[in-house]
Amino acid sequence: MTKKVLVIEDSMTSTKVLQKVIQKAGYTAVCASSLYQAKHLFDQSMPEEFLCAIVDFHLPDAPNGESIDFTIEAYIPTIVVTGREDEQTRSIIINKNIVDYFTKGNSQFYEYLSRLLGRLERNQQIGILVVEDSRAERNATVALLQRHNFITYAASNVADGLAQIGQQNNIKLVITDDDLPDMSGIKMVESLRQQHSKEDLAVIGIAYQGRPGLSASFIKSGANDYLTRPYCHEEFFCRVIQNVEYIENIDAIRRAANTDYLTGLPNRRYFFNRVNAILQSPPAHISLALLDIDYFKKINDSYGHDAGDAVLKGLAELLADICRDYQLARFGGEEFCIFMPLALSEACQQIETLRCRVEKLRIRFEKQILNCTISIGITDIYEGSIDDMLQYADKLLYQAKQQGRNQWISSDTKHRS
Template structure:
């Protein structure tokens, strides 16, 4: 179900822009043009978050803010008033953020915040500090933004939390702690995880600039001095996560086949070489090829060929992608490296895949196409990806020679 957003705004032009922004992201939107209508809507709806105007016809001093906060609705305040008094009034409430309406950039920033909130529900942040009050304060900040929370009182217990929760993406750690300080913790985390896996933000109340340098030199991504400004804190956490996601996107694009979305040849060889060296047993590898694919392109056009590749790839991902290493090596050729020793089960899965492909009815511009696939599979105790693929390819050649649409085990 799409998350539901409450817009409390009396200016129709502004609410129209806000609604457009929210709909484009994927929210359901209700609009209230007064405090009274907002009260009515909140009584009968559950809202994921709210965007609240500071000045309304029946609430000229921000009275809508405690309304949504009191209903446990994460609240973003938008205001045309820029004075310090207004800002201080807004910031006395645990709001997600406040945004001034002075430019078009305000709506770009609003869009960014609305995108982040659903993402944050899947991001766990580990707070590491021996001060209970500091942990409580940081936790209150993070909960406003819908983050999941884990806590630790020192570096030793932080490492235990990392073992317990594999969804921790951000570690916020103080330096001055018993048993293991934050700089040492950062160094130990970086022995196992890089910045693409875990963001580390160091914090400290010291005025010694060497502490920030030590954090950064030992692998921290950022540093904040306590007491920190809440808005700066939010920006640092969000921007580090955005950078982490951007790097992951770039890596995913570099490792994915542009047409099918499956891992590409480069990624397959990198991962296979690592897997063959790490797992000391005879691995099973399959080479797969769509039969008579050239005829599909010749008779129906390359657009039809692309549709066939996408449909077969979708089935690849569904049947193998969650448990084994799959890839489109090029053209109509695919490979599977099985990550376990269940050879009989894997061969049965390949046979099931072959049969399922043969039963596909692929719609190509109103025409129904059916294809088959030939499979060669082998088992070899080797650390060479090239070697095991060549053996599987020989079995694939035999499958083609013996009539196609079959599995040959060698």
């Protein structure tokens, strides 16, 4: 379901621009020109339908930010816009539990807003751990993070913090104080870096004014960044977002390097890395299947390459569903590979199920319904090299093609589909 963004703004011109920005970002704008109208619209919706609210500080029936209080009390992350640039207005705004604020004269506001909306939605999948001995400081930091929709975890000591990192795989950032009861925050960072690189888990250390060497100690111990307390909320969020986006950018680069651009399946490079890692301590049984789409060139020649791409994507979706417990990759063209920790007889049963599912698969392309079959070579012969296994499977695949297609042949010649 598309998330809604509540806009409370009495300027028709500003409202139209905000609507365009929100729609372009992929959300639905729900607009009100007064606090009274906003309350009525909100009552007709469920609170969880709203990603956030964009609220004008000054409205005819809410001249002093009362509309901000309404959305905050409704637990909607709130972005404030104002035409006033005086320090008193700014002070009132930043002392409220808002996500961010902007002046209407800021030419960069609408571009930043588009990015911020996407950020608020992505934050709903990102965990941040706060490790602080002081309950008051810990709760205050957690409350700040929750304004931006982050999933938050809290610990009062290092042991609890490390345990939560081991249990929660969505934690991408740790914010830690140094003064902890069982170990210093700096020692905690050193311990974390033995298991997690800076590219996998970001760490922000909390330093204090009066301890100028503490920030450097955090960085030397492996922290990505530091904050000096007391810090302003704007700086806090800038540092947090900067470090979260660093982790996301690294993840995106890795996905691009390891994923087939068309099907979204792992690519050949990722397959070899994963399988070779598994083979460092090989399971009791292993089998490898190499499969190829039958007469794929005819599909391209008859319907065009876009149709061929549709078949590849349809087949990849089916393979991903059936082979979720195995190592699967697109090797290129119409060829796919599956590595299974199974004895040959069990692997052949899985492959026969797969062959039958593919035979029944119907793929819609424009006004056409396309179908395909596959030929498979499958082997359990492992002599210390995954490359040798692939060569065996490739020869068996060739035999399956030569002997009629839409079948599998295994390295145990007694087994054929």
